[in-house]
Amino acid sequence: MASSEITLEAVPSISDIPAAEWDACANPQVNPGSLDNLDTLAGDCQTISRSDYNPFVSHAFFAAAETSNSACARTGWGARHLVAKVETQIVGVVPCYLKSHSQGEYVFDRGWAEAYHRAGGSYYPKLQVSVPFTPATGPRLLIRGGVDRDRIGSALASGLRALCNATEASSVHVTFAREDEAKFLGEHGFLQRTDQQFHWRNEGYTTFDDFLSTLNSRHRKAIKRERREAVSDGVTIHWLTGADITEDAWDAFFEFYMETGSRKWGRPYLTRKFFSLIGESMSRDVLLVMAKRNGRWIAGAINFIGSDTLFGRNWGAIEHHPFLHFEVCYYQAIDFAIQRGLKVVEAGAQGEHKLARGYLPQTTYSAHFIADPALRRAIDDYLKRERAYVAEVGRELTDAGPFRKSADEA
Structure with missing residues (x-):
């Protein structure tokens, strides 16, 4: 050849x-x-x-x-x-x-x-x-x-x-x-x-607390406070992947995506059909981190799972709670990566606010x-x-x- x-x-x-x-x-x-x-x-x-x-x-x-x-x-x-x-x-x-x-x-x-x-x-x-x-x-x-x-x-x-x-x-x-x-x-x-960009790297951590122990006192305390306050109003966090991602979950996530995307970009890029097709063909490669309060989904972030990297992509919410964005997008991604033994979390484009949360320049x-x-x-x-x-x-x-x-x- x-x-x-x-x-x-x-x-x-x-x-x-x-x-x-x-x-x-x-x-x-x-x-x-x-x-x-x-x-x-x-x-x-x-x-x-x-x-x-x-x-x-x-x-x-x-x-x-x-x-x-x-x-x-x-x-x-x-x-x-x-x-x-x-x-x-x-x-x-x-x-x-x-x-x-x-x-x-x-x-x-x-x-x-x-x-x-x-x-x-x-x-x-x-x-x-x-x-x-x-x-x-x-x-x-x-x-x-x-x-x-x-x-x-x-x-x-x-x-x-x-x-x-x-x-x-x-x-x-x-x-x-x-x-x-x-x-x-x-x-x-x-x-x-x-x-x-700002990426988080897994230095062999077995728990989120292992990661926290590598931070200085000020940032460690700030992250603990943010995580507490994010779920203080009866919010629960759920990981959905594979068969757990139903069309109802996609409906909810698309609502979040449209609400946030319309404010940020004017016209969101992805259609509702895109998410259904992803669910049909590659649901095992998807992690939806979803937040629920009073029995309904209120916020979520979509991630894609590589062999050694978790790729954070879109986020959206229909209720706004202090630090919920950080919890759903950054801290839950770190938790998932540690549990799966993934080496890196790529948290998407831009955002120096990620630095204080353990994501370093890449x-x-x-x-x-x-x-x-x-x-x-x-x-x-x-x-x-x-x-x-x-x-x-x-x-x-x-x-x-x-x-x-x-x-x-x-």
């Missing part, structure tokens, strides 16, 4: 790619013993196994987003998924969308669009390589196990540049990529960008191909300064974190 020609094609729907073929690339499950001579992205030796499972790049997630009309041409997300084949076998795919705006991405380039417009250029359409509406790190060049990953990855990177030209797009944006993948794309002409990575040489030079210069700023802020925030630095802070 290594000497066979690689062919590339862009398809307009996830339904044009068989689920088994997509998932063999997105979450390859290969016997580690067969990988001794496997080339990897950026020359870094990695083992591909179930331990790398990421629910957001599964065929089921993209199918739910597209079939529910959450991500479709009408909403500005026109699928152009890039498929690489060797002979008749799919060996790589890239989740890619032709976009007419910059909404639902969480890596902000509106300033670039406005500057290009003032200079007489047209920034839209652009190509977006991402999981729609999902600021979670994961693979973006999805490559089948047991193949020459460097060769297939290079073909996909070249294919994205060719697709940019074919669609008359201004640019290609690969967002929330893994660090090694972003650097690999940098070797193929993509500009490098960094940002930061660098995120993206890669950007800009077709216009003048715009490319301007953005390249800007990104050099931005990367330095992100690194410095990350260091300062980490130093200001809530963890004990000496025995005196216990």
Whole structure:
């Protein structure tokens, strides 16, 4: 297979790619013993196994987003998924969308669009390589196990540049990529960008109190108080996953999502059908943390469960209680991760308020191909300064974190 020609094609729907073929690339499950001579992205030796499972790049997630009309041409997300084949076998795919705006991405380039417009250029359409509406790190060049990953990855990177030209797009944006993948794309002409989120890391804790014991006294007491007050008005907290997630639960959660999303964004991205489809196809990958008072659901947060990471996503509420947001979104996620033995909780985009609750800065990575040489030079210069700023802020925030630095802070 290594000497066979690689062919590339862009398809307009996830339904044009068989689920088994997509998932063999997105979450390859290969016997580690067969990988001794496997080339990897950026020359870094990695083992591909179930331990790398990421629910957001599964065929089921993209199918739910597209079939529910959450991500479709009408909403500005026109699928152009890039498929690489060797002979008749799919060996790589890239989740890619032709976009007419910059909404639902969480890596902000509106300033670039406005500057290009003032200079007489047209920034839209652009190509977006991402999981729609999902600021979670994961693979973006999805490559089948047991193949020459460097060769297939290079073909996909070249294919994205060719697709940019074919669609008359201004640019290609690969967002929330893994660090090694972003650097690999940098070797193929993509500009490098960094940002930061706040993630919680499990340092081998067996209980929530184990985690609390690593914090300084002030933050430990504050978290205990917040957790007490969050449920002080007869609120109870429930974990729903798998078959426990009924359509009634989805109805309640969608009400929360619409109420909060309408206030924050004006128009929430996800349709009600999306949640039903997720419930049908990947309920074992979902954790709903739901709050109940006086016999009815009043708030909830949706999380997705990876092999070693809990990904926090949307939150909403129809009653407002002090600290309930922190309890449902952050503390319950930590509790669940500890019980499941998960290593990381990704709590979504932005939010320095997460720092006081044990979530520390984590660098995120993206890669950007800009077709216009003048715009490319301007953005390249800007990104050099931005990367330095992100690194410095990350260091300062980490130093200001809530963890004990000496025995005196216990």
